[in-house]
Amino acid sequence: MIRKKVLNVNKTTSNKLNSLIKPTAFVNMIFMFLVLLMGALVTKTESGRGCGDDWPLCNGKFVPAYTIESMIEYSHRFVAGLAGMLMLAVFVLVFLTNARKEVKWYASGGLFFTILQAILGAMAVVWPQSSPVLALHFGFSLLAFSLTLLLALAYTKSGSSSQKTVMSSGLRMGIWLTTLYCYGVVYLGAFVRHTKSSGGCLGWPLCNGQVIPELSGETGIVFAHRLAAIGMLILVILLLATVSKTYKRTDSVYKWSQWSLIFVVLQILSGALVTYTMGYDSYLLASLLHTLLVSCLFGMLSYLTVLAIRAKQTEVAGVRAAERS
Incomplete structure (x- = not known):
């Protein structure tokens, strides 16, 4: 009792x-x-x-x-x-x-x-x-x-x-690569802020009116960040293209990949907004929006890595079950 x-x-x-x-x-x-x-x-x-x-x-x-x-x-x-x-x-x-x-x-x-x-x-x-x-x-x-x-x-x-996801090893590796690359882009963006280099590239998409500016000082730092952002866009496009071949539009992997592409585009556009608002009162708001969007983007990619980890665990469990039988 x-x-x-x-x-x-x-x-x-x-x-x-x-x-x-x-x-x-x-x-x-x-x-x-x-x-x-x-x-x-x-x-x-x-x-x-x-x-x-x-x-x-x-x-x-x-x-x-x-x-x-x-x-x-x-x-x-x-x-x-x-x-x-x-x-x-x-x-x-x-x-x-x-x-x-x-x-x-x-x-x-x-x-x-x-x-x-x-x-x-x-x-x-x-x-x-x-x-x-x-x-x-x-x-x-x-x-x-x-x-x-x-x-x-x-x-x-x-x-x-409890959700079970099947995923190829190549896609899992691609998700991890994209997430780690995104973290590198974020770090580079933070480095731009802390070195006060935002004014190194005036204008967008050109940098100081040039396709390839002088790669030194503040200009070199900002231009490297822009190139990294373009690389981020390419990686996410490739990721979504790969996912769309395997998963339905209702699957979590597809949805999170799609939202990642939306946010990486918004992130790049917000970067342009930061450049255009320099010297204006709206510059601070644009900078905070830039931070907000990249934080959401990294969060989405982080969840995709969780789905990749679960897929690996599902695959390992399936192999072990086959071996026992």
């Missing part, structure tokens, strides 16, 4: 915890997305030194003096802190409810990169870092966001690991 009551209590507690995970995971994903956008805002407004070299305080105070730079920087820290606490809460909930193995990987990875980007952010304040290191800060924040996105999707119907 006592054992039955204990089991009922445990079951009730488990159900309550399970009901908390999904909404908490989605809220956490939204906050991590805000951290990305606010980090880009800090960079674009040059507010990184808005709190001096103090961390976690701002110019030695818990509540900073009202200046635009200090408020932007401190707001970013505040939202990042909330995102960190939410990530920790989700991590605990996932392991308390004995979630699927892949979900535990998302939670663990999300927590790791959240802590890592926070440490890098603190180090950038206390000890000024080089542009390559500062660009890594955005890259790690993007990984943290992508993992929280995958974690949230894991608690939706489409994100269920």
Whole structure:
């Protein structure tokens, strides 16, 4: 009798915890997305030194003096802190409810990169870092966001690991290559921001009125980013063309590949918008839109890699079943 009551209590507690995970995971994903956008805002407004070299305080105070730079920087820290606490809460909930193995990987990875980007952010304040290191800060924040996105999707119907996908090894490799390449493009874009090289190419699609400009300094950095973006477009077009030969339009692999192409086109157009709005008030908004779109694009490609991993697991399971029979 006592054992039955204990089991009922445990079951009730488990159900309550399970009901908390999904909404908490989605809220956490939204906050991590805000951290990305606010980090880009800090960079674009040059507010990184808005709190001096103090961390976690701002110019030695818990509540900073009202200046635009200090408020932007401190707001970013505040939202990042909330995102960190939410990530920790989700991590605990996932392991308390004995979630699927892949979900535990998302939670663990999300927590790791959240802590890592926070440490890098603190180090950038206390000890000024080089542009390559500062660009890594955005890259790690993007990984943290992508993992929280995958974690949230894991608690939706489409994100269920019960889905079985068959995929060729060539397509799996193509998905991984495209995702890793996208991360490289993102890093290069962050490097453009942190080196303040956006003005290196005036005009679009030409750079300073030339098809191939002088490849040095700020111009060389921006032009390399543009070439990388074109390469990204080509890769995603090839990916969708390959997927369309095998999958129906209703399949998840096709849908996510199609949306990836839409967002890579929007990403390139937003890059043109950034160029055209330089010197205008709308430049900041265009830059944030550019960041928003590339974050969504990388999130979509990350989910495609999950589908590729599941397809590999399905293939391995099928081979082992054939061997046993």
